[in-house]
Amino acid sequence: MNDTFLRACRREPVDRTPVWFMRQAGRYMPEYRALREKHTLLTLCRTPELAVEVTLQPIDALGVDAAILFSDLLLPLEPLGIPFDFKAGEGPVIERVVRSADDVSRLRRFEPREALRVVLEAIRLLRRALDGRVPLIGFAGAPFTLASYAIEGGHSNNFAATKSLMYQDAPAWHRFASLLAELMGDYLRAQVEAGAQAVQVFDSWVGALSLADYREFVLPHVRTLFERLKGLDVPTIHFGTGTGHLLEAQREGGGDVIGLDWRTPLDTGWKRLEGAAVQGNLDPTLLFAPRERLLAGVDDVLAQAGGRPGHVFNLGHGILPGTPVENVKAVVEHVHARTGR
């Protein structure tokens, strides 16, 4: 089995730097687009066989060192009592937003092993299908990022409604965030029991907060979530974007591996995360660049990592639609060639 990814997460020496990509299965791949012509995004997520098929698409096509479960961050909103849908070109749309203490009170605590069993079934099938080729990563949204969708009703540029709830009714916010922390902790535990060999917590939008707000409104819940993962023998990854001002606090929150994006140079970022492994941090838009510039960018990330144990090569955020597949593949090959012994 190719265990370079798991070893790097544990900061053990590796034969070559492992590579995987956020959203490595997705719209940029023709195989994925072909499936999407027949099924909605939610059908892909909720049909274990289809989720397995999509998850596997990039494994052979790219030669990456880890598979990540194909699923959506928002799936847990439905059993919580927050239905949602995806509108073409608009992303997620949530009609019944959470804006008040009453709204929070109406949310339903659920048992992930039941409410999200299609996801766990996909994980079980995937482990069998992967047959040890590469490790399988499970994931869930962090309290802030997941709550922000429920509060804003979709993606936001300024998170005004989310911050307003924090500021105007801190107890309601904390109840919501702690519920999400507990549920996502349980959900990730269930994913590991089903076979996930590492888990990533996506706090994609938390960089919108000041450090003081992060410490007051988010950190306690992130800590709850990661504490619920203790005792599981799998590496945990803590990811965000635009969090250069939050790194030390994120590290306090938990995670064996901390994600860095391209705004944080990998070398100085890693120094601030003493004792952790790091994942990142190529700008996803560099995958649109001519080959020479793209690979120079990859070399720069590798030089900043300096061959120290504990670097997982990845982008700073997910692969964008329209990304040329051959460029993604070239990055995998280049990282392997450059770092292989």
Add this chain to the structure above:
Amino acid sequence: MNDTFLRACRREPVDRTPVWFMRQAGRYMPEYRALREKHTLLTLCRTPELAVEVTLQPIDALGVDAAILFSDLLLPLEPLGIPFDFKAGEGPVIERVVRSADDVSRLRRFEPREALRVVLEAIRLLRRALDGRVPLIGFAGAPFTLASYAIEGGHSNNFAATKSLMYQDAPAWHRFASLLAELMGDYLRAQVEAGAQAVQVFDSWVGALSLADYREFVLPHVRTLFERLKGLDVPTIHFGTGTGHLLEAQREGGGDVIGLDWRTPLDTGWKRLEGAAVQGNLDPTLLFAPRERLLAGVDDVLAQAGGRPGHVFNLGHGILPGTPVENVKAVVEHVHARTGR
């Protein structure tokens, strides 16, 4: 005349910390919404008398220490050959996007004194109307931020098209950015000649770039722009959001005053900007908070500024729609009361 704003920009001692707000005239004000029921945004910008009226709305209502010309960053795109419009709820929409060297070649260099004379006329009328009550700030978009609208066709979350042009055709990008730098430099000079007593350069979205990309693709043009302002006897403000990783480079680009947003603590941010004044950095969403929390946030900004000469109180970004006017006013009064001698 209330010259605290100009004195603070020059890092001279002031009787009390000056305050103004980005987008202090706008949708959150009932007077503004009343005007917008009768006129489009572009009509307000292109009719000097109306631009004057909107600019003045917050001066009496809030007691701020500076007026900022009501206008739109995108106005210069039209004479450049890039028509645009605003669609309700969507922001700017640009049909004929700039994506190639050919597109750049088709752009028309223009003389701001002619093409944007309605803006300059508004400035002349404003100086008369203000009659020395508070100084008047002019503004323009920085090359990256202005180019990004023209390239993306509107606002973007990832700036993939803008970065793609940089990476795929660096000479075309540099021609475009340097044209914008020259034109915006001339435009700001013309604004100062018409009566603007300070100018702000908005590089609102440049925080999306890595430091290396900023230095290669943006800094030379920002420098060109600020060099074109040399010899004018007015303070210059250099503003961006999410630029905690770029501060030193932005400072190299120019500006007597550097804008900080809430992601960069004002104390540590200012230390990195030795020799500059700073503007900021309250999170605009705090204006939705209950009074006590809001004013605690204001106190925190003031404590970090530490009463040192060279602090202009502002938000980290513009006032959001829906912001309660009385909260904005309370901030002005609080800053004045706390810092007045």
